[in-house]
Amino acid sequence: DTGVSQDPRHKITKRGQNVTFRCDPISEHNRLYWYRQTLGQGPEFLTYFQNEAQLEKSRLLSDRFSAERPKGSFSTLEIQRTEQGDSAMYLCASSTTGIGEQYFGPGTRLTVT
Amino acid sequence: AQTVTQSQPEMSVQEAETVTLSCTYDTSESDYYLFWYKQPPSRQMILVIRQEAYKQQNATENRFSVNFQKAAKSFSLKISDSQLGDAAMYFCALDQAGTALIFGKGTTLSVSS
Numbered sequence: 679d680t681g682v683s684q685d686p687r688h689k690i691t692k693r694g695q696n697v698t699f700r701c702d703p704i705s706e707h708n709r710l711y712w713y714r715q716t717l718g719q720g721p722e723f724l725t726y727f728q729n730e731a732q733l734e735k736s737r738l739l740s741d742r743f744s745a746e747r748p749k750g751s752f753s754t755l756e757i758q759r760t761e762q763g764d765s766a767m768y769l770c771a772s773s774t775t776g777i778g779e780q781y782f783g784p785g786t787r788l789t790v791t
Numbered sequence: 792a793q794t795v796t797q798s799q800p801e802m803s804v805q806e807a808e809t810v811t812l813s814c815t816y817d818t819s820e821s822d823y824y825l826f827w828y829k830q831p832p833s834r835q836m837i838l839v840i841r842q843e844a845y846k847q848q849n850a851t852e853n854r855f856s857v858n859f860q861k862a863a864k865s866f867s868l869k870i871s872d873s874q875l876g877d878a879a880m881y882f883c884a885l886d887q888a889g890t891a892l893i894f895g896k897g898t899t900l901s902v903s904s
Contacts, residue, residue, distance in 0.1 A: 711892075718896075718897070719897070720795075720884075720894030720895055720897050721892070721894050722894070723890075723892065726891065734890055734891065736891070778824070779824075779838045780886075781838070782828075785835065
């Protein structure tokens, strides 16, 4: 069990550019979640997958955001036409089906200049 | 709507002493889970303790224990014999449908020697 991994750990981009983040969950976990965390705040839910199906999306996930989990393993989160307000830590978590604890990755810190 | 409230933005404790972090929540469901997560500075979020709502017995994990008051919708975390390594931001989180975790805004705990 290598834990949840995320890549890159840090990303600096200019406003208007597109960025893509990757998350690799714990191998036997079929649920994968994305959260956004701004400085000094708790994480806010963005979206989650069960296997390859995206089952829920938060209203925070604007049209500029898209997430995929094509083979039910790793997931990507893409932000198009980044804005300064997108600057945050993007956290990925995974779990087994059903109510239970989620295991978090180290996050990707995005800075939009 | 489900909410989680942590009313203590900052707390401090001396080594070897005991500290209690407060959390209240609101949900209309009868079956749910509650969690405390720890997020050290610049490090990833880790699970400290979990509590199933249907269990009357308070959860304990070594030096960490909870006081779960279901009727009052209160879920406090007690840290006994505090150590320097306990310094972190602590988040209370609610999971009622096996989907998104709803987090409070966090309590920053500092530990002095």
